[in-house]
Amino acid sequence: MSNLILSILMIAGAALLAGGIYVLRKGLNKKQGLLMLVAAAVMFANVGIWLIPTPEDNQPISPQSGD
Numbered sequence: 729m730s731n732l733i734l735s736i737l738m739i740a741g742a743a744l745l746a747g748g749i750y751v752l753r754k755g756l757n758k759k760q761g762l763l764m765l766v767a768a769a770v771m772f773a774n775v776g777i778w779l780i781p782t783p784e785d786n787q788p789i790s791p792q793s794g795d
Contacts, residue, residue: 734775741771 748764751757 730778734778737771737775741768741775744768744771 744764745768748761748768751761751764
C-alpha cells in the first residue's frame, strides 16, 4: 500500500513540476508557477524522507515468544 502512495506522490510531483515550468515559461501567472514548483519540491522531499532506511537499532521491540 505504501508503494502505491509513494508512486502517486511521485507522479503528482512530476505533474506539478511540469505544470509549474509551463506556467512560468508562458508568463501566465508567476506566483502560481512558483507555488507549483514549491509543492513539487515538498512532495519529492516527502518521498525522500519516507525512503531513508532506518537503523536496525531503532526498530520497535517486538515481544518474543518463549521468554
